[in-house]
Amino acid sequence: xxxxxxxxxxxxxxxxxxxxxxxxxxxxxxxxxxxxxxxxxxxxxxxxxxxxxxxxxxxxxxxxxxxxxxxxxxxxxxxxxxxxxxxxxxxxxxxxxxxxxxxxxxxxxxxxxxx
Amino acid sequence: xxxxxxxxxxxxxxxxxxxxxxxxxxxxxxxxxxxxxxxxxxxxxxxxxxxxxxxxxxxxxxxxxxxxxxxxxxxxxxxxxxxxxxxxxxxxxxxxxxxxxxxxxxxxx
Numbered sequence: 001x002x003x004x005x006x007x008x009x010x011x012x013x014x015x016x017x018x019x020x021x022x023x024x025x026x027x028x029x030x031x032x033x034x035x036x037x038x039x040x041x042x043x044x045x046x047x048x049x050x051x052x053x054x055x056x057x058x059x060x061x062x063x064x065x066x067x068x069x070x071x072x073x074x075x076x077x078x079x080x081x082x083x084x085x086x087x088x089x090x091x092x093x094x095x096x097x098x099x100x101x102x103x104x105x106x107x108x109x110x111x112x113x114x115x
Numbered sequence: 116x117x118x119x120x121x122x123x124x125x126x127x128x129x130x131x132x133x134x135x136x137x138x139x140x141x142x143x144x145x146x147x148x149x150x151x152x153x154x155x156x157x158x159x160x161x162x163x164x165x166x167x168x169x170x171x172x173x174x175x176x177x178x179x180x181x182x183x184x185x186x187x188x189x190x191x192x193x194x195x196x197x198x199x200x201x202x203x204x205x206x207x208x209x210x211x212x213x214x215x216x217x218x219x220x221x222x223x224x
Contacts, residue, residue, distance in 0.1 A: 033212075043204070043214040058211060090158060103149065104212065106159040 002027045004107035006091050012113045013081055021076045021110050023091030029105070031094040032074040033058065034066065036087040037109075043090070049074055081114045088112075117142045119207050121215035129223050134192035136218045138205035143183045145207050150179050150190050153202045153217070162203075163190070195222045 004025045013019055025032065033048035035058075045058030049068040063085055065077040074093075078085060091107040118141040128134060138148070147166045151159040163179045165172045165188070171180040176193040192199055204217040 040216075042216040043206075045211050048211065088156075092159075103161040103164050104159075104206070105161070106151075108158045109156070111156075 002105070004091055004093055004105050006089075006107040006110050008110060009108065010111050012115065014115050015082055016080050019078050019081060019112075021078075021089060021091075021112070023074045023076065023107060024072050025074075025091075025093040025105070026072065027093060027095065027105065028071065029093035029095050030071070032068065033092050033104075034064070034074070034076050035090045035092065036060065037090065038087050046076070046089075081112075083114045086112060086114045117145075117207055117213040119205060119213045119215040121203075121205060121218050123218060124216065125219045125221075127221040127223060128195055130195060130197060132195055132222075134190075134195050134199070134220060134222075136190040136192075136203050136220070138188040138190070138215055140186045140188075140207045140213075142207075143186050145183065147208065148179075148181050148188050149206045149208075149212075150177075150188075151204045151206060153204060155202075159204065192220075195220075197222045197224045 007022045030051050034046040035043045037043045044060045046064050047066040049055045055066050089110045092104045094104045095102050120139045122137050149164045150162045152162050153159050163172045165181040178191045181188045200222050202217040202219045204214050206212050206214045
């Protein structure tokens with residue numbers, strides 16, 4: 001089944017404890033991205049990647065890191081999480097190089113609470 | 116910067132009524148416009164993608180129109196059902212994908 005998977009789905013952590021949220025897609029998509037969704041602010045892009053070893057900042061990259069060593073995986077890293085990073089996170093992928101000409105496929109989301 | 120606005124923010128209708136959801140955007144130089152559905156606490160599901168060269172796209176009871184010159188798109192859902200209750204978001208790509216805040220729809224049985 002074609003899908004985007006994220007792990008973990010739910011995470012409670014404490015300020016400053018490094019964490020990684022994994023994202024994997026099995027559709028051989030070139031474009032992958034991370035979003036966060038907050039009440040009243042909607043979906044905002046954190047980082048995106050147009051291909052292996054190519055990543056770029058989105059609207060709200062501060063406090064986050066990403067890497068794209070393999071085509072299928074695009075982990076989101078929070079080196080020192082803070083309470084303002086409590087949010088619902090979505091990973092998405094798309095087949096086209098620009099990532100904008102085709103439908104975006106979203107993962108199920110990761111709900112993060114930073115205490 | 117692309118600004119995407121969705122009106123209304125929330126909508127409640129009785130079952131069987133047709134739904135009309137609006138999306139407006141500020142920069143008309145778009146590749147396409149996408150409509151998504153989001154159920155509470157869940158991910159986004161793509162409903163329709165309208166290419167910039169198209170004026171509308173249909174899938175079952177859903178019909179989406181696009182007017183680039185006026186910066187508007189409308190999603191019509193015919194004969195609404197309680198299962199249509201969800202948040203509907205439109206997204207417009209320019210340098211990146213910009214989302215509207217969504218319209219939360221409740222269909223009353």
